[in-house]
Amino acid sequence: MSVIQKNIQFIRNQKELSQAQFADQIGWSKSQIGAYEEARALPSIEKLIQLSDYSKIPVDILIRHDLRKSGSSSFIDIGNQRVLFPIMVDNDNENLIEVVPIKASAGYLSGYDDPEYIEQLQKIKLPFLPTGKHRAFPIKGDSMLPMKDGAFVIGRFIEDRSEIKTGKTYILLTLNDGMVYKRVINNIDMNNSLLLMSDNKTYNAYSVPIEEVLELWEFTCSINTQEYTEEELKLSSIMTMFNELGIELKALEKIIQ
Secondary structure, three states, rough: OOHHHHHHHHHHHHHOOOOOHHHHHOOOOOHHHHHHHHHOOOHHHHHHHHHHHHHHHHHHHHOOOOOHHHHHHHEEOOOOOEOOOOOOOOOOOOOOOOOOOOHHHHOHHHHOOHHHHHOOOOOEEEOOOOOOEEEEEEEEEEHHHHOOOOOOEEEEEEHHHHOOOOOOOEEEEOOOEEEEEEEEEEEEEHHHHHHEOOOOOOOOEEEHHHHHEEEEEEEEEEEEOOOOOOOOOOOOHHHHHHHHHHHHHHHHHHHOO
């Protein structure tokens, strides 16, 4: 049985419909549905488009991904379509935190919506996190000091872009830059973009159109894999960094008002 045939049966079962009821709703015959689900026939392109319109799931997902592995809760609504968002759970049906390793981070852009890619990631469980879907991402470079290279940032998935808060830090998956961790200025109302800033002031800020942001994860906590030196922990150094950041944010807020 092909993936699409499994998915037809999965969609019908999720809606708790008989083949006859499903046929009435989608506009197919009961015999066609039986033939598809029993692997005696494959649906035409026209039928795939009808199924996509009915389920609000893109055709490429219907023919490429086994929806049984993701479940009905693994989708988010964007516009008038449901986009596959793989979520891994444990035996108690509690969300697990997938850890994107440094070696796999380069492939995250091509695999973020693939259940098989997400399934093979290592997983951890942190009981103190707030509600919501979380994922752990590696930090590379020194653009977000004092966060060290090799640390991990755990973020909560943000589906509603109206929740983006100016001055907060986020992990973003962008169409052209891949995965980045930045402090964000929300300019959606002004020019439909986000201004991404580094806490290390040697890096320039840049804007990203909101339509190029594929995923957005709000900072929840971090896991450091290296010990800080005495110099790095000096209160004066930390206070100086935050004072400089506060002054720059205030200046930016005046510009965007």
